[in-house]
Amino acid sequence: MTAETTAVAEVMPLATLMSVNVRTWLDRTDAGEPIPCLMITYPAPQFDDADPVAVEATMRQVATSLGAVPAGELVPDVGVRLTLRGGVALLWFPETGYALKVEHPSWVRGLEHCGGALLAVGLDELSQVASVAEVDEYRNHAREAGRLQFALARVGRSVGGAS
Numbered sequence: 001m002t003a004e005t006t007a008v009a010e011v012m013p014l015a016t017l018m019s020v021n022v023r024t025w026l027d028r029t030d031a032g033e034p035i036p037c038l039m040i041t042y043p044a045p046q047f048d049d050a051d052p053v054a055v056e057a058t059m060r061q062v063a064t065s066l067g068a069v070p071a072g073e074l075v076p077d078v079g080v081r082l083t084l085r086g087g088v089a090l091l092w093f094p095e096t097g098y099a100l101k102v103e104h105p106s107w108v109r110g111l112e113h114c115g116g117a118l119l120a121v122g123l124d125e126l127s128q129v130a131s132v133a134e135v136d137e138y139r140n141h142a143r144e145a146g147r148l149q150f151a152l153a154r155v156g157r158s159v160g161g162a163s
Helices: 014-019 052-066 105-114 132-144
Strands: 002-004 021-028 034-043 075-085 088-092 099-102 116-126 148-155
Touching: 014 052, 021 099, 021 105, 034 052, 034 105, 034 132, 052 116, 052 148, 075 105, 075 116, 088 105, 105 116, 116 132, 132 148
Parallel strands: 002 075, 034 116, 075 148
Antiparallel strands: 021 034, 075 088, 088 099, 116 148
């Protein structure tokens, strides 16, 4: 179930977008319908420890920019945020000319078929080289701990409005 929303509180800096990780998978809704999912996380530094307060602040900014809400709340439909171009999906951030590029072929085909995707924003860091099992553990723990925020984005021609 989703709620309509159009409010956007923050503009996303390009430096932030250049620093996040994106992971994709194909899942099923509670009704059994297929849905592409895209999770954005903060990459764990290779040699130093990340400041958890700074990581959370950065990822909350990402979630706010996308209109995402904490797990357990009604997932908002944030309108058109995705475009498809030549086998590539672009996730656009409101009030910017910036997008995250997703080139995973089966995910892009799923997105094209479904017309939208569930966006998830993790508030904690996750290694760029995390295994599938580690990513699944992260998702489950983050959802249970209220550290994962969600929004439903649609595919369209014009970003940020009705398709």
